[in-house]
Structures are given as C-alpha cells and as structure tokens.
Amino acid sequence: MLIFSAFTNKPSKSKLQLKVETLAEQIEAKVIKWRHHLHEHPELSNREYETAEYIATHLKSLGLEVQTGVAHTGVVAVLKGGKDGPVVALRADMDGLPVPERVDLPWASQAKGVYNGAEVPVMHACGHDTHISILMGTAEVLSGVKSELRGTVKFIFQPAEEGAPKGEEGGAQLMVKEGVLKNPDVEAIFGLHIGADTHVGNINYKPGGAMASSNSFEITIHGKQTHGSRPWAGIDPIVTAAQIINNVQTIVSRSMPITKEAAVVSFGSVHGGVRSNIIPEEVKLVGTIRALNEEMRQEIFKRLKTIVEKTAESNGATATLEINEGYPITYNDIELTNRMLPTLKDVMGDDHVTLKPAKTGAEDFSFYQKEVPGFFFWLGGCPLGTPEKEAAPHHTPDFYVDDAAMIYGVKVMSRLVVDYMDIN
Ligand SMILES: [Zn+2]
Numbered sequence: 001m002l003i004f005s006a007f008t009n010k011p012s013k014s015k016l017q018l019k020v021e022t023l024a025e026q027i028e029a030k031v032i033k034w035r036h037h038l039h040e041h042p043e044l045s046n047r048e049y050e051t052a053e054y055i056a057t058h059l060k061s062l063g064l065e066v067q068t069g070v071a072h073t074g075v076v077a078v079l080k081g082g083k084d085g086p087v088v089a090l091r092a093d094m095d096g097l098p099v100p101e102r103v104d105l106p107w108a109s110q111a112k113g114v115y116n117g118a119e120v121p122v123m124h125a126c127g128h129d130t131h132i133s134i135l136m137g138t139a140e141v142l143s144g145v146k147s148e149l150r151g152t153v154k155f156i157f158q159p160a161e162e163g164a165p166k167g168e169e170g171g172a173q174l175m176v177k178e179g180v181l182k183n184p185d186v187e188a189i190f191g192l193h194i195g196a197d198t199h200v201g202n203i204n205y206k207p208g209g210a211m212a213s214s215n216s217f218e219i220t221i222h223g224k225q226t227h228g229s230r231p232w233a234g235i236d237p238i239v240t241a242a243q244i245i246n247n248v249q250t251i252v253s254r255s256m257p258i259t260k261e262a263a264v265v266s267f268g269s270v271h272g273g274v275r276s277n278i279i280p281e282e283v284k285l286v287g288t289i290r291a292l293n294e295e296m297r298q299e300i301f302k303r304l305k306t307i308v309e310k311t312a313e314s315n316g317a318t319a320t321l322e323i324n325e326g327y328p329i330t331y332n333d334i335e336l337t338n339r340m341l342p343t344l345k346d347v348m349g350d351d352h353v354t355l356k357p358a359k360t361g362a363e364d365f366s367f368y369q370k371e372v373p374g375f376f377f378w379l380g381g382c383p384l385g386t387p388e389k390e391a392a393p394h395h396t397p398d399f400y401v402d403d404a405a406m407i408y409g410v411k412v413m414s415r416l417v418v419d420y421m422d423i424n
C-alpha cells in the first residue's frame with residue numbers, strides 16, 4: 001500500500017520498502033568486504049570454481065535452496081516468500097577477464113588463469129565482482145523480510161558472460177538451456193551493470209533496445225588463381241573482396257531507418273594471397289553486425305547475403321556468407337521498464353535516473369529477455385572525485401569502480417523485487 005505524504009504529494013515509502021532499505025544500509029560494510037575478496041580472487045569464464053563456492057556458502061547460510069554446477073559453475077538460489085505471488089529473478093554475472101590489474105589497491109588482483117592454453121593475469125576488469133556482492137547482499141536483505149514477501153525470488157549467479165572458452169558452451173544461453181527460468185517459472189527478470197564512466201549515485205537506462213545484438217560473420221570469396229601479370233586468365237577474389245567491402249557500407253548508410261535505432265556493420269579482418277605476382281584463389285573477410293531492433297537486424301542479414309553473393313557473381317566469382325548465432329538484443333520490455341522506473345527514482349532521486357542512448361556493445365542478459373520480460377540498467381560506479389570522462393574504460397588494466405556504489409545496487413535490486421510483487 002502507498003501512503004501519500006501531506007507535504008510533498010509524493011508517495012512516502014511503505015513499511016516494507018523502508019525495511020529493505022534499512023537492512024541494506026546495515027550490511028553495507030559486509031557487502032564491500034565481499035566485493036574486495038571477490039576482486040582480489042577473480043576467475044576466468046567457466047572457471048569460476050572458488051567464486052561459486054564463496055557465493056553458495058553465503059546463500060546456504062541464509063537458509064536458501066541452493067543449486068550449484070548450473071551451466072558449469074553457476075549458482076541458483078530460491079527464496080520463497082511468506083505470501084503467494086510471482087517469481088522474480090535477479091541476475092549477476094561472475095567472470096573476470098585476462099587483463100593485468102594496474103590499480104593501486106590493497107585488494108588488487110594478482111591472480112593467474114589459463115586462457116587459450118597460456119597463463120594470463122586475471123582481473124575483474126568489467127566489475128562483475130560488484131554484481132556478485134550486490135546480489136549476495138540483496139539475497140541477505142530479502143531473506144530478512146521473507147515472511148512479508150509476496151512471491152518467490154530466484155537469485156541467478158551466472159558464469160561466462162564475457163564468452164565461454166573456445167569449444168565450450170556457457171553463459172546465459174546455457175543457463176536458459178539448463179532451465180534456470182523454469183520450475184518455478186520466472187515472470188520477470190532484473191539485472192544491472194556497473195558503469196565506470198557514470199558517477200556513483202546515478203542510474204542510466206533505456207527502454208526497448210538498450211544494448212546491441214552481436215553477430216560475427218565470415219565471407220569466403222572463391223576466384224580462380226592466376227599469375228599476377230595475366231589477370232584475364234583467372235578470377236580475382238581480391239578485387240571482388242574490395243567491392244564487397246565497399247558495397248556493404250551501403251547497408252547502414254542507404255537502407256537502414258537510422259532515426260529509429262543505430263546499426264553497425266564492421267569488417268575486422270581481410271585475408272588472402274601470399275606474394276606480389278600471384279592472384280590467389282580465395283579471400284576471407286571477417287566482421288561483426290550490431291543492431292538494436294530485431295527487424296533491422298534481420299534486414300541487415302538479408303542485405304549482406306544479397307550483396308556478398310551478387311557482387312561476387314558480377315565478377316564471375318562465388319562467395320559464401322556465414323553468420324554466427326551470436327547474442328540477441330538486450331531488449332528492455334517497455335511496459336516493465338515504465339512500471340519499475342518509479343522504483344529507481346524513489347531509491348536514487350528523480351534527478352539521478354537518466355534516459356541514455358543505447359550502447360552498441362552486447363550483453364548476454366539478452367538471452368533471458370528472449371524468454372521473459374526483463375529490465376537491465378547501468379549503475380554508476382565512477383568515484384565522485386573523478387571526472388566521468390577520465391574514467392578508464394571497462395576491460396582495461398586501470399578500470400576502477402567505487403565501493404560507494406554497492407549500497408545503491410543492493411537497495412535498488414531489493415526494492416525492484418518488493419515493488420514488483422506489491423504492484424502485481
Ligand atoms: Zn565485460
């Protein structure tokens with residue numbers, strides 16, 4: 001129930017809302033301690049063994065039903081509230097990256113791991129340590145109001161968001177495949193990402209396409225090999241490749257409705273030939289496609305195929321196109337986003353919740369959103385003393401996010417659950 005304050009005409013917080021926020025404040029120091037531990041001991045994708053154990057130990061201590069070994073190293077816990085209601089899922093990703101930490105911290109990482117067969121330094125250079133500790137804290141807060149909860153909460157700790165090692169399955173896609181959204185069936189899912197370039201105390205969000213789909217593609221162009229001095233005796237796949245690369249530029253610039261959403265097609269590698277006087281038989285091109293709207297994404301696939309095949313044909317060559325399955329669009333359900341916006345504003349303050357343009361990076365949270373309505377947003381992690389523009393980007397050795405962000409994360413995640421169940 002919402003009670004309206006006589007002075008501001010704004011709804012004041014319900015007893016349960018106040019209680020979860022107070023509980024969050026009471027465990028702030030503990031959440032920061034967990035964060036430091038996790039930051040100091042990062043593990044690579046699909047190798048989050050100790051991380052999983054650390055999480056599971058905490059969840060069991062709260063008396064939750066805990067399942068381990070989900071999608072390799074994932075941990076899932078269920079909290080059944082005292083009252084009937086919907087099943088709401090919260091997700092945190094768990095993996096670190098092969099990046100050497102350069103930040104001067106007592107809890108800086110010195111960890112090593114094995115990536116592509118070589119030993120590498122490992123760092124939580126995307127801030128997933130903050131996601132884990134925020135969700136561990138949220139589990140503790142919500143366990144503290146168990147009897148008052150109108151529904152069930154599923155805590156999803158997911159491995160390998162950054163991508164499974166070569167030849168392995170992993171991440172959100174495998175979690176979904178292993179039935180993480182079923183039994184009990186999830187009705188809505190929430191997730192956040194810490195942002196190094198947004199000041200602590202702020203949240204950025206976008207309804208609809210918030211982060212792009214990502215599909216890599218490979219084009220193989222077949223010509224006919226000949227002496228470099230006698231091009232007429234063969235079919236030149238290099239000239240064909242050049243034309244394909246140029247023609248592909250018209251997909252976004254000439255045929256995408258770019259005022260609706262952004263889209264990107266980029267080439268990342270071109271390979272063909274061995275020496276100056278041989279026109280080779282084959283050229284390979286590799287690239288990536290990013291889209292924020294599913295129709296536009298499908299149209300890009302279609303246009304790319306036509307351009308590749310017809311350009312090759314016009315040169316007498318042949319070409320094949322392979323587009324990998326990739327990541328879907330991180331699509332924030334519009335109705336759910338609008339419904340939960342007042343919660344974000346109530347926790348952070350009206351001026352601290354900002355609608356932002358989409359990002360062309362991808363997030364595997366999108367796999368959950370393909371199954372159930374979901375809302376994914378960005379939580380500020382930049383220390384207030386650092387200008388946002390000077391913050392080191394994610395995935396770099398100087399990446400740093402502030403402990404002060406943790407409390408906002410725990411409050412927002414807890415309130416999203418409580419409020420969703422109450423409005424329902
Ligand atoms: Zn990342």
Ligand SMILES: [Zn+2]
Pocket residue numbers: 126127128161193
């Ligand atoms: Zn990340």
